[in-house]
Amino acid sequence: MERERQNREEWLRSEGTAFPGKTYVECLLKPLFNDQRDTLFHAMIQVHRAHVLMLYDRRILKRSEAARILRAVEEVARTDPRKLQYDPRYEDLFFLIEAKIAERIGEELAGNMHIARSRNDMGVAMYRIALRERILSLIEKTLSLREALLETVGQHLETVMPAYTHTQPAQPTTLGHYLLAVQDGLARDTARLKNAFHQVNRSPLGSAAITTTGFDICRDAVKEALGFDDLVENSYDAVAGADYLGETATAVALMMTNLGRWIQDLLLFCTREFQAVRVADPYVQISSIMPQKRNPVSVEHSRSLSSSAAADALAVLTMIHNTPFGDVVDTEDDLQPHLHRAIDKSRRVLELMTAVIRTLEVNRELLGRRAREGAITITEWADTMVREKGLPLRTAHRIAARIARSAWRENRELHELTPEEVRQKALEAAGVDLRFTDEELARLSDPLHFIRVRKCRGGPNPEETRRMLGERRQRLIREQRWLKDTLNRLERAQVRLMGRVGELTGKS
Numbered sequence: 001m002e003r004e005r006q007n008r009e010e011w012l013r014s015e016g017t018a019f020p021g022k023t024y025v026e027c028l029l030k031p032l033f034n035d036q037r038d039t040l041f042h043a044m045i046q047v048h049r050a051h052v053l054m055l056y057d058r059r060i061l062k063r064s065e066a067a068r069i070l071r072a073v074e075e076v077a078r079t080d081p082r083k084l085q086y087d088p089r090y091e092d093l094f095f096l097i098e099a100k101i102a103e104r105i106g107e108e109l110a111g112n113m114h115i116a117r118s119r120n121d122m123g124v125a126m127y128r129i130a131l132r133e134r135i136l137s138l139i140e141k142t143l144s145l146r147e148a149l150l151e152t153v154g155q156h157l158e159t160v161m162p163a164y165t166h167t168q169p170a171q172p173t174t175l176g177h178y179l180l181a182v183q184d185g186l187a188r189d190t191a192r193l194k195n196a197f198h199q200v201n202r203s204p205l206g207s208a209a210i211t212t213t214g215f216d217i218c219r220d221a222v223k224e225a226l227g228f229d230d231l232v233e234n235s236y237d238a239v240a241g242a243d244y245l246g247e248t249a250t251a252v253a254l255m256m257t258n259l260g261r262w263i264q265d266l267l268l269f270c271t272r273e274f275q276a277v278r279v280a281d282p283y284v285q286i287s288s289i290m291p292q293k294r295n296p297v298s299v300e301h302s303r304s305l306s307s308s309a310a311a312d313a314l315a316v317l318t319m320i321h322n323t324p325f326g327d328v329v330d331t332e333d334d335l336q337p338h339l340h341r342a343i344d345k346s347r348r349v350l351e352l353m354t355a356v357i358r359t360l361e362v363n364r365e366l367l368g369r370r371a372r373e374g375a376i377t378i379t380e381w382a383d384t385m386v387r388e389k390g391l392p393l394r395t396a397h398r399i400a401a402r403i404a405r406s407a408w409r410e411n412r413e414l415h416e417l418t419p420e421e422v423r424q425k426a427l428e429a430a431g432v433d434l435r436f437t438d439e440e441l442a443r444l445s446d447p448l449h450f451i452r453v454r455k456c457r458g459g460p461n462p463e464e465t466r467r468m469l470g471e472r473r474q475r476l477i478r479e480q481r482w483l484k485d486t487l488n489r490l491e492r493a494q495v496r497l498m499g500r501v502g503e504l505t506g507k508s
Contacts, residue, residue: 020088020091025086025088029086029088029091029092030086032092032333032334033086033092033093033096034086035333035336035337036092036093036333037081037082037084037093038081038082039130039336039340040093040126040127040130041079041081041084041093041097042077042081043125043126043127043129043130044093044094044097044122044126045073045076045077046129046226046494046497047122047125047126047129047205047226048069048073048097048113049070049073049225049497049498049501050205050221050222050225050226050497051113051116051117051122051205051222052066052069052070052073052113053066053070053221053225053497053500053501053504054217054218054221054222054225055113055115055116055217056504057218057221058215058216058217058218060115060116060215060216060217061112061113061115063504065109065112066504067504067505067506068105068109069101069105069109069110069112069113070501070504070505071104071105071505072101072104072105072110073101073113074501074505074507075104076097076100076101076104079100084096094119094122094123098110098111098114101113115215116206116208116213116215116217117205117206117208117213118207118208118209118210119329120207120208120209120210120239120327120329121204121205121206121207121208121209121235121238121239122205123329123332124204124238124239124329124332125203125204125205125226127245127332127336128200128201128202128203128204128228128244129226130336130340131200131244131245131248131339132197132200132201132490134340134343134344135193135196135197135200135248135343136197136483136486136487137343137347138193138252138343138346138347138350139190139193139194139197139479139483140483141346141347141350141351141354142186142189142190142193142255142350143190143476143479143480143483144350144351144354145186145350145353145354145357146183146186146187146190146472146476147476148354148357148358149179149180149182149183149186149357150180150183150469150472150473150476151358152175152176152179152357152358152360153176153179153180153183153465153469154176154469155176156174156175156176156179156362156364157174157176157462157465157466157469158174158176158448158462159174159175159176159362159364159367159368160172160173160174160367160368160371160447160448160451161173161174161175161178161276161367161368161370161371162367162370162371162373162374162376163178169370169373169374169376170376171376171377171379171450172371172376172377172447172448172450172451172460173451173460174451174460174462174465175362175367176460176462176465176469177459177460177465180465180468180469180472182262183472184472185258185262186255186258186259187472187475189251189254189255189258190479192250192251192254192255193248193251193252193255194479194482195247195251196244196247196248196250196251197486198229199243199244199247199248200244200247200248201227201228201229201230202228202229202230202231202232202244203219203222203223203226203228203230203231203232204231204232204238204239205219205222205223205226206218206219206222206231206235207232207235207236207238207239208235209239209327210235210236210239210240210326210327211235211236212235219231224493225493225496225497225500226493226497227489227490227492227493227494239326239327240325240326240327240328242320242323242328242332245316245320245332245335245339246316246317246320248316248339248343249313249314249316249317249339249342250313250317252309252310252313252339252342252343252346253309253310253313253314253317253342255346256306256307256309256310256313256342256345256346256349257306257310259302259306259349259350259353260303260306260307260310263299263302263303263306263353264303266296266299266356267296267299267300267303270296270299275363275366276362276363276366276367277360277361277362277363278360278361278362278363279294279296279298279299279356279359279360279361280356280359280360280361282355282359283296283297283298283299283352283355283356283359284296284297284298285297298352298355298356299352299353299356301352302349302352302353302356305345305346305348305349305352306345306346306349308345309341309342309343309345309346309349310342312338312339312341312342312345313338313339313342315335315338316335316338316339316342319331319334319335319338320335368447371447372413372414372415372445372446372447373413374413375403375404375407375408375413375414376447377414377444377445377446377447377449377450378400378401378403378404378414379400379450380444380449380450380453381400381403381414381444382396382397382399382400383396384440384444385399385400385434389434391432391434395430395432398429398430399425399426399429399430399432399434401429402425402426402428402429403417403422403425403429406425413445414441414444414445415441415442415445415446417441418438418441419435419436419437419438419440419441422434422436422441423435423436
């Protein structure tokens, strides 16, 4: 027992006799401080500016007090945050910055800048400011990839290729139709990110710890000064709600899941065996020992990064799950890096794929040949039997199936069959005397004919795809304009805020 007591005391001496112990500092406080320093410093300064101006406007602070506080804030704002180091005297970045301001104006006045607020509402506001910037940056990259995809769609409205189901050639389509589907998925991803932005860009400030304050403050003034679109009105919800993080994480996870699926297609398409596309030289790597290889590393890394980004995003949801419905800033401190990493990795994937798509070489001739193989136009044979020959659908399908199976067994393609051979298969399958001319069979075997007759809304017919392409381009223009307007609006709020700070501090 005595030895155990001595060991315990020796351990405590090495750890320190008061909070925070050495292990707690090294394992938690220091890493958290570095994360906060790298992501929240500028947001914290913004919140200080807006809150102090509001306290002055509401006559809670005198003009001289507000001016002195803001001058000190501006001095600290000029600090290079990368040079800030964890100091065990201060629990986190919040207290370190307050101490630096206090060095200039004294502890009492520095403390008064926190009248009518708490680390709770201030922390959430900082998270939201940092997150909204990342979301907008991610949307910008998403729009760039969509623009590249639409440009490529326009070049391949009649580039015939097989469409696949269950990884097997199914029916002819066009590369333009395929890539437009990819773009449409990204458009939905963009909409989810925009919805997440609208939920994130709401101000919790004025909620204080969780029940607001007895001071006569104006929450709307702070909201507008910081460029928030709205308030999280209920003060309990403003501090306790974490679904703005979950909504962002979900949007990112879905987008990376969607991207990962067609990135996997692209990896297959650029294999030597497939040879459908060729990734441009700047985005492939030659083997150090096998010089014949063209390794599509840009696409491989994109696949890996998209999986990693999705995993980080899902970690956010897992960390929020079953946390108490109250202030959970400690959990939020730990989960923020996951969300930031998810967004940063997603940006890298989007940039890489934009470069790959803009420079992709397509083997049109080979794709066209493959669209004539494997009896993949047989659906149109059956449809034509119904439309032009008056056969019941199931009878037509039975005949078509017999024709396709026979062609496969005989290692022949549909365009190699004669009208008499087709007539015999129809008699065998359904007892139907089916007559086609050579010209009709040639038309039915042509994948471009298959595509052109599919003029239904959303189909691969080149004119229909061109119509959809035009609509998508207009939508993209609107969303690019929305992004530009949103960034301008945030910039104008920043300019107004700094203008007011300058007026009060005499540095306008």
